[in-house]
Amino acid sequence: MTAFWTEPDFDDHEMVHVVRDRASGLMAIIAVHSSHLGPGAGGTRFWHYPNPKDGLRDALRLSRGMSYKNAMAGLPMGGGKAVILADENRTKTPELLAAFGDAVEALGGRYVTAEDVGISEADMVAVSQRTTHVSGLPVSGQGSAGGDPGPFTSYGIYLGIKAAVAHRLGTDSLDGVHVAVQGTGSVGGGVARLLAKDGARLTLADIHKDGVEALADELGAAVVAPDAILATKCDVFSPNALGAILNEDSIAQLDTRIVAGGANNQLARSAHGKVLFERGILYAPDYVINAGGIISVATEYLARREGRDATRDEVNALIEKIPGRLTQIWKKSDADSISPDVVADRMAQELIGRG
Ligand code: NAD
Numbered sequence: 146m147t148a149f150w151t152e153p154d155f156d157d158h159e160m161v162h163v164v165r166d167r168a169s170g171l172m173a174i175i176a177v178h179s180s181h182l183g184p185g186a187g188g189t190r191f192w193h194y195p196n197p198k199d200g201l202r203d204a205l206r207l208s209r210g211m212s213y214k215n216a217m218a219g220l221p222m223g224g225g226k227a228v229i230l231a232d233e234n235r236t237k238t239p240e241l242l243a244a245f246g247d248a249v250e251a252l253g254g255r256y257v258t259a260e261d262v263g264i265s266e267a268d269m270v271a272v273s274q275r276t277t278h279v280s281g282l283p284v285s286g287q288g289s290a291g292g293d294p295g296p297f298t299s300y301g302i303y304l305g306i307k308a309a310v311a312h313r314l315g316t317d318s319l320d321g322v323h324v325a326v327q328g329t330g331s332v333g334g335g336v337a338r339l340l341a342k343d344g345a346r347l348t349l350a351d352i353h354k355d356g357v358e359a360l361a362d363e364l365g366a367a368v369v370a371p372d373a374i375l376a377t378k379c380d381v382f383s384p385n386a387l388g389a390i391l392n393e394d395s396i397a398q399l400d401t402r403i404v405a406g407g408a409n410n411q412l413a414r415s416a417h418g419k420v421l422f423e424r425g426i427l428y429a430p431d432y433v434i435n436a437g438g439i440i441s442v443a444t445e446y447l448a449r450r451e452g453r454d455a456t457r458d459e460v461n462a463l464i465e466k467i468p469g470r471l472t473q474i475w476k477k478s479d480a481d482s483i484s485p486d487v488v489a490d491r492m493a494q495e496l497i498g499r500g
Contacts, residue, residue, distance in 0.1 A: 185225025246275025
């Protein structure tokens with residue numbers, strides 16, 4: 146592997162830890178970008194990278210993203226990420242997960258892990274047999290927070306859309322506001338249901354035709370083909386499927402006043418934030434609006450360290466701060482004529498002591 150500090154994604158990361166366990170076949174990279182606000186927290190990705198260098202890049206890029214996201218979520222957590230370099234067959238054994246758990250434990254709490262792409266709740270339960278520095282575990286108690294972060298993410302996005310509508314359209318009501326929802330899975334489906342309750346007019350698109358049609362029937366929504374959702378004339382376009390959805394081509398197609406949704410890394414390149422801004426489209430920075438899930442996961446972890454369960458009420462109270470944070474970003478963006486994604490990045494950098 147090359148020296149990680151020569152990678153373009155290296156951003157003064159505090160720790161890049163390579164883990165190898167021959168017996169189980171584990172090969173992993175654990176990166177902590179910043180622990181200024183607390184332990185480096187972020188999920189573990191299990192992925193086969195034909196070129197391991199791409200795994201290193203993911204660990205560097207995603208751990209930095211977690212620093213920004215956790216800081217803007219108001220959490221006492223820094224940014225971290227782990228990448229398990231899976232073999233071609235994506236062999237995942239109990240021994241491999243145990244060895245990964247041991248590696249996390251050996252870091253003594255500098256890194257706190259959870260699920261990410263390729264890692265299930267059951268995998269995290271296996272990891273938790275070897276380390277306490279883990280979150281995203283199932284909960285059974287009624288009123289307890291934790292478990293699937295999807296509904297918490299949806300709730301934050303719903304509140305963020307309401308804030309965007311208030312800021313850009315000047316109304317506190319969603320009644321009749323037209324929202325085009327791309328992706329109606331765990332997050333997008335939850336957002337659509339919450340918006341429907343407030344009387345929003347919905348147009349939905351998903352590559353899973355049956356699922357999206359059933360949801361549209363339930364909510365009285367319209368459905369368009371996946372390739373038609375971007376150009377749908379609406380008040381709010383809400384991307385809840387893929388990353389890198391906002392590029393020159395797609396932004397040119399948009400017929401909306403607002404982009405606010407849960408997908409991670411929506412801007413194909415950072416310059417696309419400016420393209421949206423110059424088109425007069427209000428953008429809700431993805432890592433600010435979609436923080437509901439990490440707020441739930443982190444609160445669950447912090448409460449467990451105090452020997453108790455986190456409650457839904459305490460998680461929701463933190464999620465309810467998302468709209469205020471977005472409004473602060475938009476006001477600064479308006480005042481300084483700088484796109485909201487850049488304002489958010491600068492605020493996050495200040496919070497982690499790198500302003
Ligand atoms: P999911 O797999 O449950 O849902 C994604 C949906 O998008 C699926 O229904 C899929 O069919 C659909 N889709 C895929 N390609 C599409 C396309 N081209 N057009 C329309 N629909 C398409 O995943 P999710 O958990 O809902 O996550 C959605 C997005 O939100 C992802 O980008 C994820 O990284 C991000 N996110 C999720 C959470 C969370 O708590 N689950 C938290 C933060 C960010």
